[in-house]
Amino acid sequence: MTNSRQISDVEQLIEEFQQSGMRELHVRADGFELYLSTNGDDAGLDVAQGAVAPVAAAPAPVAASAAPAAAPVSVAPSAADVAIPDGAEIIRAPYLGTFYRSPKPGSPVYVDVGSEVTPETEMCLVEVMKLFTAVRAGVNGRVHQILATDGQMVQADQPLFVVVAA
Amino acid sequence: MIRSVAVTQSTNDDMAALAKAGAAEGCWLWAEHQTAGRGRQGRLWSPAPGNLYASTLVRLLPGDPPAPSLALVAAVALDAALLPFTGPDRLRIKWPNDLMLDNAKLSGILLEREGDAIIAGFGVNLAHAPIIPDRATISLAEAGLAYPTPGELVETLKHRFAEYIALWRAEGLAAIADQWSKRSFPLGTMMRAWLPDGNACDGMFDGMAPDGALRLRRASGSVETIHAGDVFLI
Numbered sequence: 001m002t003n004s005r006q007i008s009d010v011e012q013l014i015e016e017f018q019q020s021g022m023r024e025l026h027v028r029a030d031g032f033e034l035y036l037s038t039n040g041d042d043a044g045l046d047v048a049q050g051a052v053a054p055v056a057a058a059p060a061p062v063a064a065s066a067a068p069a070a071a072p073v074s075v076a077p078s079a080a081d082v083a084i085p086d087g088a089e090i091i092r093a094p095y096l097g098t099f100y101r102s103p104k105p106g107s108p109v110y111v112d113v114g115s116e117v118t119p120e121t122e123m124c125l126v127e128v129m130k131l132f133t134a135v136r137a138g139v140n141g142r143v144h145q146i147l148a149t150d151g152q153m154v155q156a157d158q159p160l161f162v163v164v165a166a
Numbered sequence: 167m168i169r170s171v172a173v174t175q176s177t178n179d180d181m182a183a184l185a186k187a188g189a190a191e192g193c194w195l196w197a198e199h200q201t202a203g204r205g206r207q208g209r210l211w212s213p214a215p216g217n218l219y220a221s222t223l224v225r226l227l228p229g230d231p232p233a234p235s236l237a238l239v240a241a242v243a244l245d246a247a248l249l250p251f252t253g254p255d256r257l258r259i260k261w262p263n264d265l266m267l268d269n270a271k272l273s274g275i276l277l278e279r280e281g282d283a284i285i286a287g288f289g290v291n292l293a294h295a296p297i298i299p300d301r302a303t304i305s306l307a308e309a310g311l312a313y314p315t316p317g318e319l320v321e322t323l324k325h326r327f328a329e330y331i332a333l334w335r336a337e338g339l340a341a342i343a344d345q346w347s348k349r350s351f352p353l354g355t356m357m358r359a360w361l362p363d364g365n366a367c368d369g370m371f372d373g374m375a376p377d378g379a380l381r382l383r384r385a386s387g388s389v390e391t392i393h394a395g396d397v398f399l400i
Contacts, residue, residue, distance in 0.1 A: 095232070
């Protein structure tokens, strides 16, 4: 492929991948290799065949060859997708993980829409690899909107709650 | 410093309180009896005399590897502390940090984070194996092995954990993952992961993703990357 053709093909592949519902796509042909993932924390191809490299906070999926870099493919909603009242605060996921609204299945949720919160109020848990992180409000206010569902996989920095002044 | 108490509800809760009061990294607390120990998703960890219930504290520093990888640090440290009693062949790590003796659950590790404080809680079946409805459990005693007292094991675990924390900081997740991979079940082992959404994913163990997540290769050949869930041998 020429460079311009290569870029065009990769762009088309990314577009089709985004529309396909697939979670991962790994293409290898004629010295060209491309890896796409919907997982924003996926560090991409492992060139060292089994070695595990440290991962930056939110790496984009990468192509391991000299092919043009693929654009990040993310399913996480951004704050731009959410109608946010003026002055509202967004509580975000600390990192990729599973979002839990209660300490354990069947127990009352930490907060609900309308709950008054203080900076110390525990809003939810996010779990990854058996590390449970308590997410606290960090502000005074009232829960206006909850943007994730219990048990949902959330991405790093994904908006979880909208809190407005009480 | 290692502190001990006769009875407490949860060493993780006690360590969290100590962390809030300014305790330094590396302090340990163990209890002879724990009345409200818990596992993943708040499941009760049944108490039994003679078993280990201990927690320690890690203070995250700027530049540390990603905090979730401490789950793997805890696993390799506990594995190293128990190897003298089990030998390498009967003891294996199951993702992310369960230790399995003869394919039955020997220990549980739960990590909890508040700000820069990570509390790592360890439960090890030394003298007794609690009955857990959906999984096989075992203790060192039931396996016919000599076993340490909780106090002796905490002393060893403290040193192993400090060594692996130092390695984690100096060389990053890769060095820990390398050790973890040497002590995990072989690639190709059939596993089932129960995911937080209630669905199950069956597949062959395909190693660890670069961020420490579990990779399961399904019969179709596709690979699922799993960041949270209960994993069983099948």
